[in-house]
Each structure stands twice: as C-alpha cells, then as structure tokens.
Amino acid sequence: DTAVSQTPKYLVTQMGNDKSIKCEQNLGHDTMYWYKQDSKKFLKIMFSYNNKELIINETVPNRFSPKSPDKAHLNLHINSLELGDSAVYFCASSSLTGNIQYFGAGTRLSVL
C-alpha cells in the first residue's frame, strides 16, 4: 500500500482551465505539504497544513488553493492555469512539523 499517493501522475491541459491534484497519506501523519519542482529541478515549498489548518503559504498566487478535508488528505486546486504553472508537483507528509517527510510520486503538470 502506497504511503503517500497522488493522482493523477500526469496532467496535460490547456491554458485557462481549472484542475485539481489529489493527495492522500495512510501514515497517520498530522502534517502535509505541497512542493513545486520547476524545469531546473529546483524544489520549493508552496503550502503546509497541520491537522487541516494552513500553517505555511509561501507567496503562491491565489489561483492555487489547497484544501484539506481531513488530516489524511491535502488536495491542490489550480484556477486559470498558465504556461508557467507547468512543473512537477509533489505532496509530502510528516508526523510532526519538521520531522522526516515522505513524498508522493509527483504529478507532472503540462499546460499547453
């Protein structure tokens, strides 16, 4: 059973569309994260939730809205997609904020 699972693995869409990426963890962790990896493979934190509450919002455009219905899920919704949103998005979780993080396999988003 995959510890942190993201769907979909690949997402190809047109500019201006709205899309969602789902993330679920079965590790019983309290904290979940979204990271963006750009074309140069540089990783950057986007959001972090602890027990369904937002604790980090790293100057991400408000077209990106995370939603945590419960502590096992952290979904990422993106409105009005732009070319610059093309990247790989990783979800991760940890047991306490700052502890070792477990990553999902990533979602490769391509905006055409």
Add this chain to the structure above:
Amino acid sequence: KNEVEQSPQNLTAQEGEFITINCSYSVGISALHWLQQHPGGGIVSLFMLSSGKKKHGRLIATINIQEKHSSLHITASHPRDSAVYICAVSSGGSNYKLTFGKGTLLTVNP
C-alpha cells in the same frame, strides 16, 4: 544567493569510489535533511540530522553546526546510487518549511 548551496552540481564516479557531496547553509536551522531523487522522479528522505553523524548502510551524513556545513558520503558507490541528491534545511519555530539546495547529480559508471 540561495540560502542552501550544494557542491558539486554534477559528479561522475566509477563504481567502488568513495563519494562526498557538500552542503552549506547561511541561516539558523533546526535540522538538515538529505533527500534522494531517482531518475524516475520519486523523492526519498535519506537523513534528518541536527548534530553529529548518522549512518545507514553505505550512506553517512555529517553536520557541523558551527560551520553551517554538512556532507553526505557514499562508500563503495554503485551504479544504482546514480540519482540527484538534495540538501534541505528546516528553520523551526512555528514554520518548519524546507528550503532546498539545487541538488547534485551523481552518475556512477560501472
């Protein structure tokens, strides 16, 4: 200048060689993380450390808090060690975000 600097950017080694990847950081931290990203894209946490040294199999991570420097060593390297190795720091307080280095691409040739 990035808060976390890694060197080298690229490293090619022959199987069996001893590998060292370096990480320097410029901010106060609560912990330093080493991560591995395989060619397929998945990311795995290797170590989290705030002092001293940790060992797991052929991998050893050390940190010197005074010098703000960490090293990742791989002994008896193998082609399956080929991956990108990423250093990241967490700053603690109420904000445990990870700040990442740009990664070191390691290629181990048979």
